[in-house]
Amino acid sequence: MKFGNDLRIKTATSWFPPDHETVEDAIAAGKLDAPDADKIGVTQLPVSTQWSGPEMAVAAARDAMSRAGWSPSKVGLVLHTWIYHQGHDMWSPPHFVANEVGNPEAQSYGVQQGCNGGALALQLAAMHLTADRHLGAALVTTGDRFEPPGMDRWTSDYGLGFGDAGTAALLHRGDAEPDDYALVSMATATDAQFELMMRHGDDFSPAPLWHDGFIDLRRPKKSYLAEYGKKKFETVAGRNIRKVIADSLHDAGLRPDDPRIKYIALPRLGASLLDSIYGPVINELLKAEALRFGAATGHLGCGDFLANLADLRDHASLQPGDIALVIGGGAAWTWACAVVQVPQEHATARDL
Template identity: 80%
Template structure:
């Protein structure tokens, strides 16, 4: 999806709780097997001992609005995303986020697409801005807290550790003020046949935690691989990742060898997963440097995508006119590639 020259990410922010669980402590406590340390490639995970998931999203949203120097009343749409418990049952966290950031009258709703939801929310925010000329800005937030007893942040899934965080991004149609990025395009590919991987071997249940006393994503994945083989997922994922990169670059009006494309930012997955599923595709199609920002945060659920945009701005020497790709993915399964550019004076 091509957005033209004036769709801007005004700013993007991440908010992390101050407490952490380090890898060494997790191994010593028996939460993590020593042989899994290198496969994860982590130093530790941010852990919220106090703040709920939507409260962390609010903190990130407030930071974004403050950073932009805007009144919260400018925000007309709030899109909130998450993959895990938000602190209450049968409740609407998007409305909580909107009210707490100071935009109680904004259209507020949740976006569910697994860990890729923030990328989809950016796309939906762009559609709102296209369809509503009077809309000042859209706020996208994410918030997840992977606390026990429902989650084991070190072992609930293969090849990653779950970190707690809130993230936020403000989108608008460009004006005379400075912006973090121009959003040139978003390309998305869905492979819905892979949804079976997340439930293989389990019947549909009447209530949460029926199959296990905590969320164990390894069990159905193991059952799926035993039935279909690991190569099926690897092949499908490789094709989808390649397609979103190629389509995203093409829809942005660029070539894969454009020298302005400096970086491609990978999801905050374990080192082994990135090396197995992403690196072979990148080596084939793109010359840009691959960046991994998740070594000290782990996987943030929906938060990977926006946190990566924030770290790209803060930790990489980008100049006006430089272009980067940001890759997202989520079960079960969708992948997205965003093409962003540091705005130049007088336009993209």
């Protein structure tokens, strides 16, 4: 899906709580052994002892609004996405975000797409802006707090450590002011047969946390893999990662070896998952450097995508005209890839 060079990501931000747990803490507590720690591949995880997921999303959104120098009234659409408990039951966190940011009249709704939610919300916001010329700007937020007793950030899934954070991005049509990126194109791919992996062996339940008392993603995955093995999933995942990269580049009018493509930012998954599933495809397809930003954050759920946009700006040596790819995925299963370009001038990115 090509959006054109006038669709801009004004800015992207991440907000992390000040506290953390180190991998040494997890090993000392008996949650991990050394091989498990190597598979996760992090030094620490941010931990919120006070703020809920939506409150961290609001903090990231306020930072984004301040960075942009925007009035809240400019934002007519708020999309919020999450994967875990938001602090209240039967409640609408997107409306909370809109109200707390300062525009309670903004159209607000949630996007549920697992850990790919940040990417899909960004794509939906771009589609809204493309279709509705009266919409001035859109805010996308994510926020999750992976606290016990419902989750254990170190052991609820294989090869992942879950970090608490809020993220935000502001989208609009370009004007005379600076922007972080032009959102040139995005592509997605889905194979829904693997939804079974997240519930294998369990009946449908009448209430949350019915089967285990906490979210244990390892147990249904273990049951699924015992019956079906992992080769099929790895093959399909690799094919779809290749597809979203190729499709997003095609829509942007780029070849994989275009020298302007400097980086591809990988999702903040465990080191073993990135090495086994993402790495082989990317190494074969692209000359760009693959960046991993999750060593001190772990997996942020659907926050990976927007956090990577912020870290590309702040920690990668991108120059005007340079291009980066951001890739993500989420159970069960959808993958996404965005092509972004640093604008050459305040109002004009290089034509692709």
